[in-house]
Amino acid sequence: MKQLVLSLALLSVIGAGAARAEDLCKVPEAEWQPKEALEQMLKNEGWTVKKIKIDDGCYEVYGTDAKGSRMETYFNPKTFEVLKQD
Template sequence: MQKIIIALVVATAFSGPALASEKCSVAMADWQPREALQAKLEGEGWKVRSIKTEDGCYEAYAINADGKKVEAYFNPQTFQSVASKVED
């Protein structure tokens, strides 16, 4: 079971940005403000360090509600998570 989890983590780490760019083809006019994403994440218990634009997505660096460092990509129109990488 541990080998499967490690394989999934490795696959996610290398596919994150590529996956994000495929999922975030949204016209700039349809983007919500990054402050709205920050408010959403903070409402879910995250401590947001920064949010930037990367490959057509919002890329957030934060500490999630479980206390783990996260690099996560979000659709800028819906704020749906499209990829993430959790550090231990």
């Protein structure tokens, strides 16, 4: 029984985190910074940007970071805050 309660509590916390990340990408397009500005910021940080696309209201960037690691990263289109990295 305790495991069930703990599992349900964990799922509710995980679900709340996912909803929060989704909410951060719900920015009106008029408030978005251009993706060229995101690309320039990342290049200044040593990234090699392969592709930037829009996914669920976020900028999704594919490329390699300054260390040469492959990155798939989601950014808030208004603030360029990192929301998720794969």
